[in-house]
Amino acid sequence: MIHYEHFTLANGLNVYFHQDTTTPIAAMNIIYNVGSKDEEENKTGFAHLFEHLMFGGSQNIPSYDSALQIVGGENNAFTSPDITNYYITLPVANLETAFWLESDRMMSLSFDPEVLEVQRKVVIEEFKQRYLNQPYGDVWLRLRPLAYQVHPYKWATIGKDISHIEQATMEDVKSFFFKYYVPANATMVVAGNTSLEEVKRLSEKWFGDIPSGKRYQRQLPTEPPQHQARFEEVTAEVPLDAIYKTYHMPGRMHPDYYIADLLSDVLGRGKSSRLYSRLVKDQHLFNSLNAYVMGSVEPGLLVIQGNLNKGVRIEEGEQAILAIIEEVKTQGIPEAELAKVKNKAESTLLFSEVELLHRAMNLAFFANQGKPEHINLESEKMQAINAEAVQALAQQILRPENSATLYYRAKAN
């Protein structure tokens, strides 16, 4: 049970407080309700580039990082298709510094053109390091547009193309900031050994006078139901053939999300899962093989991916995967197997709550979705699922017409 309290400032900033008296380190987590799905198709990669610019100095504080380091704090941030998330951990005695830093950059950035020029280069190197200069690094640059034709999930957070990052202008930066980086569009969580009164006092003091702005009303195109199987094939300088399959599934807040999550666990989480135990351990077709869900807010994907052993044809590997899927659809799963994946999900949840920052981050995520209470309901929702529901969902989503398949062939073969 994660206890929390909530209040809203007059300017619309939602603040949550989670008390933990056992640690001398406090955490602050702020989500801005903007992700790469909110970008324009010809200006992709921008939400993430912007995240880098948030560290380039604000109106009154030239260096964010050193102002935090000198009080013994650490920070980082990430951008996803759904949100941009910033976090700080620091000694609780110096908590006010976090309020000072975060409120100043929410008020206004420095908009220094040199910062834009340098971060543009840094992000381009990040693009290369993570997506281009790695074996299989570009998989998601190919899979996303195959799985999504209309919804902006069709481009990756890093961007569709390096040229979009090269072309970003200071005007883009400013309009993005004033549209999304406003109190009404942010959720803040403070966690640690302090009190609600203190968090209220500091929030009023530092964030109270920031102009509200408007909560951004999202109007994204809906991905239409897929009616035909999609397929793409690529050949690249990689040592092993690989296969990736995606199936459309419900989004993170949908009641069926947890069913899909358990279904993916049955198929391919860990060494006793069906795909791994049969195709890696028994039949030696694959070198690695797993299944997982993308926890995206809007309708997401159940993904199966694996590297094939040398000498095994991708087609053969795919047939073996499909046979296992078919079995789940026609025969369902035994209660004991369902209990196993539920137990795993329960431990995963409890282990993830050991770290204070992680609790703060999860609370912020659900609060940003307007459902903070959800953080304490996950286990219950998971436990309530029965085997029939898993089979029914398997039949509903694990259909060829609902899938996209990528063959990633090794050149040498």
Next chain:
Amino acid sequence: MLDRKTPPLFHPIDNIQILPLTTQMLPNGVSLHILNAGTQPLLRLEIIFSAGTSYESQANVSYFTVKMLGEGTQKRSSSEIMEYIDQYGAFIDFNHGVERVSVSIYTLNKYLANLLPILVELISEPTFPDKEFQNLKNITIQSLQVNEEKNNYLASKLFRELLFGPNHPYGKNLQATYIQPLEREDLVNHFQKNIQNRKFELIMVGSFSPRELDLVSRTFESLTIDNQVNSPISLPMQATLASRHFFQKEGSLQSSIRIGCRLFGKSHPDYFALAVTNEIFGGYFGSRLMKNIREEKGYTYGIHSSLVLYKEDGYWVVGTDVKKDFTEQTLAEIAKEAQKMQTEPVDAQELAIVKNYMLGAFAGSLNTPFDLAEVFKGIYFNQLTYEFYQKYIEQIQNITAEDILATAQKYLKIENMLEVVVGAK
């Protein structure tokens, strides 16, 4: 009107509490180290043997021995073991290191009693089935081929190989040519010599009750332990002296750079001063290298320097992936920054930032029972005590710009460095 230009008052960190693990000796000579902390009803239990690379008589055999512990016992097959552990929602890890190997289980307290018997089976009666071994060999070799496509993997591997020599435990890597000839019997031999009935250490951390502690003591005190203690096999180092090595990799967009030198073991008195010196140079996000190469020039997504210290020896290394056209410029800038560290004293503001940051980061690394177990291992296995960390804190607080200058002059000489570049220039 709120003054936003002046930072809020802050408190320097002067008191860092480290919750210590306590040690009890079981009647059979096994040490059980425990810490009861945290709030969630869960724990991690680690069983640690001195059976890593330093103890192997054949390259890579220790790695496969520990990875195969879960692949079959006299009572259960590989899939039965995995199925059994998974049904309780537990996680098991087989770790392999230069000095030690370990089996760790992460579980909710309520399932501990179900899991202990199988842990005992894994360490006392593994059967190393040949079918599973051949499959694991095959998977490992193929995964290595994937890794060897990565410039950063290759650069790290080559750097360590050159630094210590490819046969020395600190320089040795997994390699297909070592793995191919390994046979099941080699694993059995390594197991019999270094794990079976050998003394081990138990580390149990989490939020548990006397019941769980009792279960663990009773389970492990009944095992027969012989008193034979193996010594690491000593191999001569074939270290490469300061030199530059370039490995061309076709089609690279970036070059991966490693540059550094050999140091000393963890108990060396210069460790503390060098830790601060390294932090300023390239250890944290606000470091000189990060500011220069990423934040001013934009050549890279990141650049870091670090100290890697084993018990007997260690090294210092700078690592980065840079845009290939700027490989030479980056190397020149690293040299320039190293030179500056040796000639110009660090100014007071920068020194204050780095000191407070290091103390805060250290305090922040003590959050969970798992963190505290790592802190304990950092001293225990190097024959140090918690005083080591008190000293760490004091030395950070008291170090001066002159100390840093002297340390940089002693250790950051670019002419003593080994340089490895994988990629394109």
